[in-house]
Amino acid sequence: MNEGGESKEMLNNERCWEAVVNKDKGQDGQFVFGVITTGVYCRPSCPSRRPLRKNVRFYKIPAEAERAGLRPCRRCRPLADVGVDSVTARIRGLCNYIRGNSDSGDRLNLDELSRHAGLSPFHLQRSFKAIVGVTPRQYLEACRLKALKGKLRSRISVTEAIYEAGFSSSSRVYERVDTRLGMTPTEYRARGKGLSISYVSVESPVGLMMVGATNRGLCFVQFGESHHELLEMLRKEYPAASLQPMKQPYSQQFGLWMEALCGHLRGDQPHLDLPIDVRATAFQFKVWKYLQSIPYGEVRSYTEVASGIGRRAATRAIARACASNRVAIVIPCHRVIRCNGELGGYRWGLERKRVLIDRERAARAGTLRFP
Ligand SMILES: [Zn+2]
Structure with a gap:
């Protein structure tokens, strides 16, 4: 990604x-x-x-x-x-160098990098982009973000633990959860045990997409490079569930879900209201339901979501709830960005997030060109 x-x-x-x-x-x-x-x-x-x-x-x-x-x-x-065969090794070495020094402030400017790689700044920019796919600066920013996430992770889990402590032990919360939205607590603990999940992968306008469903709703909508990779991701999410390929032709119910999802991705159907069947905490549900209320083609900042659900201080926990989304698009976590306009994170790659936001805007403005 x-x-x-x-x-x-x-x-x-x-x-x-x-x-x-x-x-x-x-x-x-x-x-x-x-x-x-x-x-x-x-x-x-x-x-x-x-x-x-x-x-x-x-x-x-x-x-x-x-x-x-x-x-x-x-x-x-x-x-x-x-012409990259000869410089590939140098660029790879440079990537390692950037990764290892991403915390060293502004010292890693283009001049410094081109000195390190022994290439002119222009040649470096061009070759770096051709080989790595992004500019050196974007690569550096991605490294910094990753390092930051790693540092935050331990603290975030503490915050989350505090938020969610009262929830997971209380069956009350689960009783209040909309039955269309979510596994029962027992299923949640058992990581999908007893659940029967059918899956299929299809090409979508934003890449290969796997859709998994129980008879109650969608439990997995994710993007990946190959069917194999996606199946592994599905197994990881639901290690105890029984998984089988979706029968063809689709059942009427699943056919309708797929039609809605694909139509939505094509830009034909702005409003998407599909049943989902995922394990989650009450806090996650709250965030996800809010995300579903963000209009097609619009974005909100993490801060806006936080005040929207009445948890002003929970910005990080919200970012985590977005990152733990298992049903992309249906829960539109791609519509949440940073308040400075930066994209923030996306579980399925920032490039895909950018494209999703752009396509929604274009579809709303009536200027979406296919594919
Ligand atoms: Zn060949």
Whole structure:
């Protein structure tokens, strides 16, 4: 996932596939495609045997394919023509250097970095972006954010523990929870034990998406690079549940849920009201319900959410509640940003958050262009 927070057009999968089928040299450099079964990524014109469509994923730049755990093809050498083969190692070294020194204030400016890498500032900017996918500054900011989160985590859990102490031990709270919204306390403790979850992954306008559901509602809507990765994420969330692939054709109920979700992501259906079935604390529910009240195409700051639910001091706990969301989009945690206008965090990558916000705004303004 891209922590760079950069806005980028999503690829048109159909057009990309057409280019791969035609081994279209004209598309080289526009994107690369990965084959999840072989773990290799290629340029569109790669002379190797054409893979099966279902095993192919598209990436705007080599860096995204690398992040998805793929390695460059030895035949078509997707990195060669960008001239990055020779500097890749230097940029990788620079990434390590930035990670290790992200707390050293403003010393890590572009001059310092270009000295360290032995590249001109211009060459560094360009190569860094081509290889890593974000600018050195964005990378540095992502490192700082990550370090900060790590430091906060221990304190946050204490705060959360205080907020939630009175809740988890009291069945009262759970009785008050809307039955459409949430597992019973017993199920919550058992990490999904006794639950039967069906899942399917589908391509969405913002990437591969897995949807998991019980017969009561959606319990998992998440984005990932591969079906395998998503299934692992589902298993981690519900280790004790019984998981099975969604039967095709979908049941009428699930079909309607999927239609609503996909229509919403396409921008056709601004208002989304789907039943969800997730384990959560009362505090999390409160936050999530508030998020669902934020109008399509709008955003709120963490501070606004905090005062909205009458917990002015709980900004961090709110950020945590957003981060622990398991049903993306249905609970629109992407609509919460920092009060200074920065994106804040997003469990499924800042780039995706940016795109979701932009698409919603565009759809509302009637200027959304497909894909
Ligand atoms: Zn290749």
